[in-house]
Amino acid sequence: MTLLRKISIGLAVVSSAAVVIGMVILKPMADVGVGYVAKQVCSCVHVGKRPFEQCRQDYLQERIEVAELTDLHGVQATIFPIAEASAYYYPNAGCTLE
């Protein structure tokens, strides 16, 4: 095995380990982030009766994509590919993460 090949394999192992460790540490935070955004934007739209785009701006978080689930009276937030959450409106009872 050449030195270059050894270095390449070493770098790949280190990089993979870094990704795995990063995911373990960051996944819980990502879950909270998408839950927060989905719930709050859903509530803002359906309870606060404000436009989706304005609500999205109010609860904007970096790297989180937000989509309105119009037919389902809900909102979905995503950090691809590690976290996703959806909240749905119950009449007179606000939004709930499900």
Add this chain to the structure above:
Amino acid sequence: MLDALPFHKLLIGTVLISVALLSATPLPAQTPLASLPEQRPDTPWPTHGWPVAALHDAVDRTLIANVLRGLFDARSPAGLPDTRALLVVYQGSIVMEVYADGFGPDSRFFSWSMAKSVTNALTGILVRNNRLQLDAPAPVSSWRDPLDPRSAITLRQLLHMTTGLDNADGSGGGLGFESHMMFSPDLRDDMAASAAAVELIHEPGTHWAYSTATSTILGGIVSRTVGGNRAGLINFAREELFGPTGIDTMEFEFDKSGSFVGGAFVWASARDWARLGYLYLRNGVWDGRRILPEGWVDFTRTPAPASNNGIYGAQFWLAGVAAAGQNPGIRSPQGAFNMTGANGQLVVMVPAKDLVIVRLGEAHVEDWDYFNALPARIAAAFPAHGLPEAGESGGTPIGHTP
């Protein structure tokens, strides 16, 4: 990857206003509670609409003008205003009601931690109805084993946030216990159960720690007591609280189990937030009907008995001297008590001036000095209760079109 996420927006009102206490110091001698003003005979109760009045001549208009100057200037990068509603009730009438563009009397505003004070009201009503007992062990199923030291925790200690449970805001690493409880898939489906499933780290009743989880346990108790589902709580609140007081925009939010999220999730208009505050300013009685038990408001506005607390009552914050290490939060006028929530939500009751001050919105700019000083700046403009006659009935409040 996510270290740039500004999740502090989520945590501001809970973590910053409730930094865990690090050292215990003797508390100052407790001052007597300010007497609560009675309804003026010439002013109707605000059940079917708030009475309005012009500012009385005795009010310092220069101070009011200073408050209003630039009120809506602070804005998010997207141009959304931070302050969205400011409403002042003086001697039972709205004398100031201003909204940012796009918001108005029908707009609902999010409570964040002001929900804790709503939970206080619902709990109080159930105590009045003898469906809950203040000094009995709290009815939490996971604490029932008498060998479990948590079985000694009482409803009173939950209301005081002196349970000793390891679920204070900001605890547990990451984004804090409260954030994980409300939004993490591991804990959010039954938040009250998650909040209760922690160990004791202090003997109950001895140590104060601000805890959204504790209020959520209370929300779970209230929910189960009135039926254990969304409809049960909504119907109970309509019958016992909303109907008698004219609150008609308040909406609760629930977790997946159907339990009320009593620590943070309530929406209402500015006028309805003012109604809830007014109920407490009037000692829990509304137009001759007792809503909250006798003595409940005094219990609510008396500091929780823990050596590391000076300014927290029962799900309400109080004016006074903070204990060492306790974040003083807003600078309330003497004798005031208040509901506060993240991002600058405020409902402040000032008994000495017969005032309710409501500020609602967001806090993209996060000028905490401004928020903390706002109630005192407004209250300073008003004379002490009882000095002047009521403002001109039917006059035009600030913010209303003549």
